[in-house]
Amino acid sequence: MTDDKWANPQKMWDERFAQAEPVYGEHPNAYLRAQSRRLIPGCKILVPGDGYGRNGIWLAAQGFRVSTVDVSPVGVERARKSAQAAGLTMSIEEADLATWNWPVGDFDAVASIFLHLPPDLRPQIHTQMLTALKPGGLLIIEAFTPAQLQHSSGGPKQAELLYTAEILQKDFATAEVLELLEVEVVLDEGRLHRGRAAVVQGVFRKQ
Numbered sequence: 001m002t003d004d005k006w007a008n009p010q011k012m013w014d015e016r017f018a019q020a021e022p023v024y025g026e027h028p029n030a031y032l033r034a035q036s037r038r039l040i041p042g043c044k045i046l047v048p049g050d051g052y053g054r055n056g057i058w059l060a061a062q063g064f065r066v067s068t069v070d071v072s073p074v075g076v077e078r079a080r081k082s083a084q085a086a087g088l089t090m091s092i093e094e095a096d097l098a099t100w101n102w103p104v105g106d107f108d109a110v111a112s113i114f115l116h117l118p119p120d121l122r123p124q125i126h127t128q129m130l131t132a133l134k135p136g137g138l139l140i141i142e143a144f145t146p147a148q149l150q151h152s153s154g155g156p157k158q159a160e161l162l163y164t165a166e167i168l169q170k171d172f173a174t175a176e177v178l179e180l181l182e183v184e185v186v187l188d189e190g191r192l193h194r195g196r197a198a199v200v201q202g203v204f205r206k207q
């Protein structure tokens with residue numbers, strides 16, 4: 001990795017989430033919100049890498065049974081406080097997804113939103129996301145593509161952390177592709193995700 005921050009990514013996320021402002025906004029990710037129409041009311045959803053909880057908390061407020069996992073203790077603490085303030089019951093766990101004891105066949109959906117993993121971990125963790133799903137379960141993902149390097153609307157600056165449709169197709173090869181596209185969107189998700197952005201969006205169904 002070229003950026004020193006990636007020597008200790010947890011520290012970087014902690015610093016980010018210690019800022020008073022919600023750096024990715026208070027509202028859920030727009031793609032997740034749009035794709036939630038595919039989800040059965042009240043179903044069980046895993047949100048890995050949920051930061052300070054904006055997506056998990058929104059899903060829980062919609063009546064889904066939500067579990068989140070994030071490596072940042074600052075993000076996790078903030079998510080727990082927000083969930084408590086909103087009167088929501090959900091599981092919010094602090095763990096590194098690389099060493100987490102991943103559940104098997106337990107979830108109806110997994111939502112991976114801007115969770116950019118290094119190439120030595122990404123395929124393993126993406127496989128574990130599918131393993132965590134029940135047969136027929138959905139995996140919803142949005143991430144930045146290499147074209148995002150031309151934009152200043154957020155995302156990693158290291159090309160190896162960026163995803164393409166081809167990468168996701170390989171990582172989730174055992175699943176059915178319901179939707180997979182590289183698109184330009186206009187993000188309005190807090191100060192760090194704002195403006196024209198190049199993303200890959202996908203929905204996969206475990207067979």
Ligand SMILES: C[S@@+](CC[C@H](N)C(=O)[O-])C[C@H]1O[C@@H](n2cnc3c(N)ncnc32)[C@H](O)[C@@H]1O
Pocket residue numbers: 009010013024029048049050051052053054055069070071072075095096097098112113114115116
């Ligand atoms: C760009 S933030 C996105 C946060 C959230 N998904 C959102 O959209 O608001 C990436 C998140 O992934 C988490 N993360 C990165 N690597 C992780 C790992 N190995 N295990 C657990 N969480 C991780 C970070 O702590 C951070 O909260």
